[in-house]
Amino acid sequence: xxxxxxxxxxxxxxxxxxxxxxxxxxxxxxxxxxxxxxxxxxxxxxxxxxxxxxxxxxxxxxxxxxxxxxxxxxxxxxxxxxxxxxxxxxxxxxxxxxxxxxxxxxxxxxxxxxxxxxxxxxxxxxxxxxxxxxxxxxxxxxxxxxxxxxxxxxxxxxxxxxxxxx
Amino acid sequence: xxxxxxxxxxxxxxxxxxxxxxxxxxxxxxxxxxxxxxxxxxxxxxxxxxxxxxxxxxxxxxxxxxxxxxxxxxxxxxxxxxxxxxxxxxxxxxxxxxxxxxxxxxxxxxxxxxxxxxxxxxxxxxxxxxxxxxxxxxxxxxxxxxxxxxxxxxxxxxxxxxxxxxxxxxxxxxxxxxxxxxxxxxxxxxxxxxxxxxxxxxxxxxxxxxxxxxxxxxxxxxxxxxxxxxxxxxxxxxxxxxxxxxxxxxxxxxxxxxxxxxxxxxxxxxxxxxxxxxxxxxxxxxxxxxxxxxxxxxxxxxxxxxxxxxxxxxxxxxxxxxxxxxxxxxxxxxxxxxxxxxxxxxxxxxxxxxxxxxxxxxxxxxxxxxxxxxxxxxxxxxxxxxxxxxxxxxxxxxxxxxxxxxxxxxxxxxxxxxxxxxxxxxxxxxxxxxxxxxxxxxxxxxxxxxxxxxxxxxxxxxxxxxxxxxxxxxxxxxxxxxxxxxxxxxxxxxxxxxxxxxxxxxxxxxxxxxxxxxxxxxxxxxxxxxxxxxxxxxxxxxxxxxxxxxxxxxxxxxxx
Numbered sequence: 050x051x052x053x054x055x056x057x058x059x060x061x062x063x064x065x066x067x068x069x070x071x072x073x074x075x076x077x078x079x080x081x082x083x084x085x086x087x088x089x090x091x092x093x094x095x096x097x098x099x100x101x102x103x104x105x106x107x108x109x110x111x112x113x114x115x116x117x118x119x120x121x122x123x124x125x126x127x128x129x130x131x132x133x134x135x136x137x138x139x140x141x142x143x144x145x146x147x148x149x150x151x152x153x154x155x156x157x158x159x160x161x162x163x164x165x166x167x168x169x170x171x172x173x174x175x176x177x178x179x180x181x182x183x184x185x186x187x188x189x190x191x192x193x194x195x196x197x198x199x200x201x202x203x204x205x206x207x208x209x210x211x212x213x214x215x
Numbered sequence: 216x217x218x219x220x221x222x223x224x225x226x227x228x229x230x231x232x233x234x235x236x237x238x239x240x241x242x243x244x245x246x247x248x249x250x251x252x253x254x255x256x257x258x259x260x261x262x263x264x265x266x267x268x269x270x271x272x273x274x275x276x277x278x279x280x281x282x283x284x285x286x287x288x289x290x291x292x293x294x295x296x297x298x299x300x301x302x303x304x305x306x307x308x309x310x311x312x313x314x315x316x317x318x319x320x321x322x323x324x325x326x327x328x329x330x331x332x333x334x335x336x337x338x339x340x341x342x343x344x345x346x347x348x349x350x351x352x353x354x355x356x357x358x359x360x361x362x363x364x365x366x367x368x369x370x371x372x373x374x375x376x377x378x379x380x381x382x383x384x385x386x387x388x389x390x391x392x393x394x395x396x397x398x399x400x401x402x403x404x405x406x407x408x409x410x411x412x413x414x415x416x417x418x419x420x421x422x423x424x425x426x427x428x429x430x431x432x433x434x435x436x437x438x439x440x441x442x443x444x445x446x447x448x449x450x451x452x453x454x455x456x457x458x459x460x461x462x463x464x465x466x467x468x469x470x471x472x473x474x475x476x477x478x479x480x481x482x483x484x485x486x487x488x489x490x491x492x493x494x495x496x497x498x499x500x501x502x503x504x505x506x507x508x509x510x511x512x513x514x515x516x517x518x519x520x521x522x523x524x525x526x527x528x529x530x531x532x533x534x535x536x537x538x539x540x541x542x543x544x545x546x547x548x549x550x551x552x553x554x555x556x557x558x559x560x561x562x563x564x565x566x567x568x569x570x571x572x573x574x575x576x577x578x579x580x581x582x583x584x585x586x587x588x589x590x591x592x593x594x595x596x597x598x599x600x601x602x603x604x605x606x607x608x609x610x611x612x613x614x615x616x617x618x619x620x621x622x623x624x625x626x627x628x629x630x631x632x633x634x635x636x637x638x639x640x641x642x643x644x645x646x647x648x649x650x651x652x653x654x655x656x657x658x659x660x661x662x663x664x665x666x667x668x669x670x671x672x673x674x675x676x677x678x679x680x681x682x683x684x685x686x687x688x689x690x691x692x693x694x695x696x697x698x699x700x701x702x703x704x705x706x707x708x709x710x711x712x713x714x715x716x717x718x719x720x721x722x723x724x725x726x727x728x729x730x731x732x733x734x735x736x737x738x739x740x741x742x743x744x745x746x747x748x749x750x751x752x753x754x755x756x757x758x759x760x761x762x763x764x765x766x767x768x769x770x771x772x773x774x775x
Contacts, residue, residue: 081497083501083504084497084498084501084502084505085505086502086505086535086536106494107490107491107494108494108497108498110621111491111494111495111498111546111621112494112495112498112546112618114498114502114546114547114550115538115540115541115545115547116502116505116535116536116538116547127546129617129618130617130687130688130689131617131620131621131625131626131627131689132625132626132627132687132688132689133687134687162645162685162686162687163645164487164621164625164627164628165486165487165488165490165491165621165622166485166486166487166625166628166648166651167486167647167648167651168625168627168628168645168646168647168648168651169644169645169646170627170644170645170646170684171644171645172685173281173282173284173684173685174281174284174685201686201687201688202687209490
């Protein structure tokens with residue numbers, strides 16, 4: 050029993066080491082969602098998928114662009130926060146569509162709250178759910194809610210590539 | 216007969232209590248969340264606009280279980296996020312002390328409300344009595360306004376050298392009962408205080424004025440840089456634009472490779488800035504590629520503007536992509552400048568680089584161990600947070616816009632500085648890197664922590680920092696003025712997306728002005744920059760006045 054207790058942390062360290070190696074190599078090969086300036090998406094999920102993928106690489110935190118705001122949202126201003134949630138993964142649920150409106154829920158597995166300096170605050174909850182409301186505007190699905198002032202960036206730990214991210 | 220009356224009264228009283236008790240119901244909250252009732256104050260935590268909402272006393276609320284995490288309880292005592300059960304989307308922040316939470320007894324709720332009313336009535340009487348003393352406000356230097364806060368007067372004027380009137384009176388006649396000293400009458404003490412206040416006001420005005428001028432100077436520099444770079448592009452036709460955007464895409468890609476191959480902490484750039492600029496360069500590269508795509512489409516479709524020049528303005532899609540409607544200090548404008556600079560041929564590029572104002576030459580250590588100096592365009596940022604020699608008004612003005620805070624001191628850092636100064640210990644959590652912790656500790660020495668919740672008042676020049684521990688959102692205001700009677704601060708803040716500073720009135724309490732007790736809304740810390748040269752900044756403006764040309768020199772490389 051005693052040896053099991055000793056062995057267990059060693060195994061954990063080795064597993065962590067290999068896991069870190071995997072993460073490092075995946076960071077090197079990570080693909081960021083490239084900037085798009087035309088909204089050619091057919092479904093509300095695709096719009097949310099683009100937004101979340103851009104957000105995951107820190108593009109919402111570092112500054113969403115005007116071309117994106119106009120193409121993909123109905124916001125009057127750009128989101129602006131100095132910190133972000135750090136997520137391990139996220140999942141986009143199928144849209145609930147009614148006429149020209151749609152609700153798309155995104156569920157995040159949250160690791161913490163942090164900034165670009167690697168400072169990490171534990172999150173009060175391991176799960177975060179954000180419901181995006183989209184409106185079909187001139188034949189194009191655009192995010193209308195949450196509003197820009199109310200939304201917080203959520204980066205993906207594996208994509209952001211900062212040593213401070215867990 | 217008498218006994219019967221008593222019995223009847225007792226029965227009626229019992230029935231009355233029972234009836235009252237029956238009326239008391241708690242909100243229906245989802246399992247795990249705690250029903251609660253508000254007796255004091257509260258409101259929405261949306262500080263960016265004018266849609267702040269108040270919670271009326273007596274309103275039913277629910278406290279989500281996440282809001283009562285150990286984290287929130289440990290470090291940020293008494294602040295909870297709650298929501299309205301009738302409209303769960305309506306969320307508020309509220310001090311726990313002003314919230315009565317359901318513990319299974321409806322009687323307790325009523326008792327708690329009664330207790331709250333009693334407390335309010337007592338405070339009203341106390342407040343009235345204090346006000347009635349007449350000269351207590353001047354004497355203590357701490358206004359005991361009828362609608363003021365509930366705590367003892369503090370040293371809110373940051374003038375510990377000035378004695379209170381009571382102290383002066385006590386010391387005025389004799390010292391230790393033996394040595395006579397010059398009596399200080401209320402009249403001449405007032406003059407001294409007035410002079411000190413005027414001098415302080417002048418200093419603060421100059422400080423605020425300089426902070427605003429810095430932002431204006433940065434905006435003007437950004438506009439200048441945009442004009443310098445765009446002059447070459449104005450007359451280009453589509454073919455020329457194609458070659459320039461192609462060169463820009465390649466140049467930005469190379470630059471991005473350099474930035475990405477460096478290790479944070481081994482460069483002259485702050486790690487936070489490095490990671491942010493990597494994204495800016497990625498976006499610039501992609502925007503250049505998007506521009507090329509538009510140009511190619513236009514050329515393929517036989518766009519007539521290819522032979523006419525000024526394609527940027529004539530081509531609708533390009534015009535839309537490079538819309539000049541955003542401020543020169545916006546992220547989009549910075550991207551456009553990066554594309555334009557990298558698209559120029561070498562001779563034009565060198566010529567432009569010599570004329571740009573918002574440009575920093577950064578030394579990067581690359582993956583192969585070699586160092587490289589790269590020119591980085593920016594929007595008026597301080598590279599390498601905590602750089603010595605920064606002007607104090609620049610330091611403060613740089614904390615206002617979100618974009619600058621991302622790469623320098625975030626609201627989390629600023630809040631930690633306040634807590635460190637207040638308690639003597641670095642708050643943990645959060646988990647800090649060693650370098651970051653040292654930097655925050657060093658920078659904290661520049662500030663005095665003002666505790667609004669203990670009755671200290673903001674003064675002009677203070678930084679009001681808002682941050683809730685469980686949210687990735689924060690805000691920074693610079694206090695321009697504060698009225699302790701109304702508890703309304705006149706604040707300066709960065710106007711979103713516009714690259715400018717705006718002024719607005721900001722109530723520090725959600726309580727109506729008629730309330731006897733007015734609590735400061737939760738989530739705020741007040742940082743007061745020490746009015747002397749300190750570990751992070753210097754009051755350079757006064758020196759510059761005595762050194763002609765010093766300001767001009769600073770203007771060539773504008774920093775916030």
